[in-house]
Amino acid sequence: MQRRHFLWTPPALALGAAAGPAMAAPAIIGSQSPILPRKGKGPRIVICGGGWGGMTAARYLRELIPNSDVVLLERNATFWSGPMSNKWLVDIVGTDFVNRDMLHPANKYGYTLLQTEVTGFERDKKQVRTAHGLIEYDFLILSGGIRNDYEAWFGNDQRAIDYTRTRFPNAYIPNQEMLSLKSKVKNFKGGTLVMTLPPPPHRCPPSPYERACLIAWHIKKNKIPGKIVILDPKPKIAPIGVGYKQAFEELYADIITHVPNAGVREVDPFNKQIKTAAGDFKFDDAILMPPHQAADMVWKADLIGKDVATGKPTGWADMHNRLFHARSDDRVYFVGDLMGAISPQFGHYPKSGHVANYIGKIVARNIAERVAGKEVVARLPDNLCYMMVNGDPQEEISVKFEYEVDASGQVNQTQIDMDVRTSDLVKEDFAWINGKFGDFLGI
Ligand SMILES: Cc1cc2nc3c(=O)[nH]c(=O)nc-3n(C[C@H](O)[C@H](O)[C@H](O)COP(=O)(O)OP(=O)(O)OC[C@H]3O[C@@H](n4cnc5c(N)ncnc54)[C@H](O)[C@@H]3O)c2cc1C
Structure with missing residues (x-):
């Protein structure tokens, strides 16, 4: 120690x-x-x-x-x-x-x-x-x-930044974007919804895939003629890659397309076009997540x-x-x-x-x-995240991280993915969040 x-x-x-x-x-x-x-x-x-x-x-x-x-x-x-x-x-x-x-x-x-x-x-x-x-x-x-690093996409083009922030909010920071994104999802009538994922490190790595699953579930339930394209800079889905891949293929095969190695090169929010390392994409609507920073x-x-x-x-x-x-x-x-x-x-x-x-x-x-x-x-944390992939029946997957210090003093991480989606994990998730809210919100 x-x-x-x-x-x-x-x-x-x-x-x-x-x-x-x-x-x-x-x-x-x-x-x-x-x-x-x-x-x-x-x-x-x-x-x-x-x-x-x-x-x-x-x-x-x-x-x-x-x-x-x-x-x-x-x-x-x-x-x-x-x-x-x-x-x-x-x-x-x-x-x-x-x-x-x-x-x-x-x-x-x-x-x-x-x-x-x-x-x-x-x-x-x-x-x-x-x-x-x-x-x-x-x-x-x-x-x-965190802050959204829109400058990585647009330099000092404030017009493009403001347009992207207000028309294609990502709601990864607690602010008015959360209400705005909710109304976007509710009013989505169909077409191609593109989601860009930031490169690592970024806030809550498994959560954009959870968001894609739940919006896809909403699209399926309401018979909306819509598709979701996930532009992912990573070579494969991570974490809980197997669990998410199974959810995409088994529950939302005709709705979700996951595109790996799709690091963003250029975004034209006005003409709804994105150039990536994996090709060019057009969209009808989008949730645009630029790189994250402190x-x-x-x-x-x-x-x-x-x-x-x-x-x-x-x-x-x-x-x-x-x-x-x-x-x-x-x-x-x-x-x-x-x-x-x-x-x-x-x-x-x-x-x-x-x-x-x-x-x-x-x-x-x-x-x-x-x-x-x-x-x-000096003390070490751990980490635990539950992610819902299906709304009916409600089913989740999860990931756990453990840490230890080796003889050289380096902190090492072990990752344990729970890829099989179950309703038991939903119960664990609600017990987890209620415990955390009790801890710092005093309820
Ligand atoms: C869609 C989504 C799903 C997620 N799911 C999970 C999950 O299942 N499990 C999990 O563990 N994590 C999850 N996360 C991640 C989690 O929300 C963050 O990791 C967590 O909020 C980080 O806590 P924080 O205190 O660093 O930042 P925050 O909780 O964002 O708090 C930072 C606060 O600082 C305030 N602030 C910033 N700048 C200023 C300023 N200049 N003046 C005054 N106030 C300021 C902000 O308003 C904010 O309230 C998820 C995140 C998202 C977006």
Whole structure:
């Protein structure tokens, strides 16, 4: 086990009363004055991004460091879950299942929730810049998820970017695109629906295939004269490749076409054409997913990694692969999909809600150990994803990842695919999501 020793020194000046639950109503004093006076004498930990990872970290920090002053900054008014959102697109679960109240966990666990946009950082002064003003921190957690790298397709052609984002939304980031995509699926009258998949690493690798299956199920059920073409940059379906291939062939042979090695070369959203390494395609409608990168906040914090060979940005956080803090600033931690590579054997941890939740707990524990003046213990997550491939009867496949450290200190991954679709896995999936929502949403 790898251990590190760090110490935390309490702030010289701690203002205000003891830490406790709060819904922030920040006074806007002026753009240069810090807002949100500190609560109590414990450490102030600011978390940027209240999704799967950020909300988990907030809960566990409050539990592990009872006098901590935890502030969670989130741009959205409510929580939208990626997990289960494919099922929501085709009405297998309702809106209240994937869209949840964030004030309940903030009150229950006693952290401050502020709905605001994180706009930048003054790391030398340990301050976060937000739309409401500056916020001080002792420790900072960046958990803003991903951004769509449309520039990889369109350079600085903002017209093409805006057109693609608004006409062919992919709903891989929790925002208004989710409602927009749902209405696109509902109103799909037929023709060719193209889905582009991003190159790895990207958010939740098995989920675009799940989405294709469930939209195909919707097309089949409603006898819509439609087809789905999946343009996949990978040479084969992965993960759970056998299970997905069987679902495509046995359930949706006349609806889904999977095209491997179809890395996108050029997209013309106005004329509905895509050039790929596997040929050119026209579409009637599309779900266009460009490459993924770490959320803007990591770029704004100037903490994006650089490729050793080329010196170019990796697109992901530059971090210690076992302790999850920035390599150049040990007061800044990363949680969730924005994290950088972990191991030469497998690259990144899967960019999943399961891993974000796990790392949220690990990082909370790491910070608690530092605050207590203890050695920090390096810990490993695991990963588990359930994917629905059939809506009637409801059947799922799944994938599990386990991790261990070898004698050289390298983290190694074992992948276990469950390719046989069963209804038992559906029950496991709902037990899994209810357990996770209980963990960080407090329900
Ligand atoms: C269709 C789909 C299906 C999926 N299925 C599964 C599944 O079955 N199992 C699974 O484990 N995972 C699944 N995932 C993946 C899962 O959703 C993500 O891996 C998970 O949400 C990552 O958590 P995170 O905290 O890193 O990011 P998020 O949950 O996206 O949270 C990031 C938060 O940061 C906020 N934010 C970003 N920038 C700012 C800013 N500047 N200011 C303020 N707030 C900001 C965002 O609004 C967001 O709320 C799925 C994802 C999708 C899209």
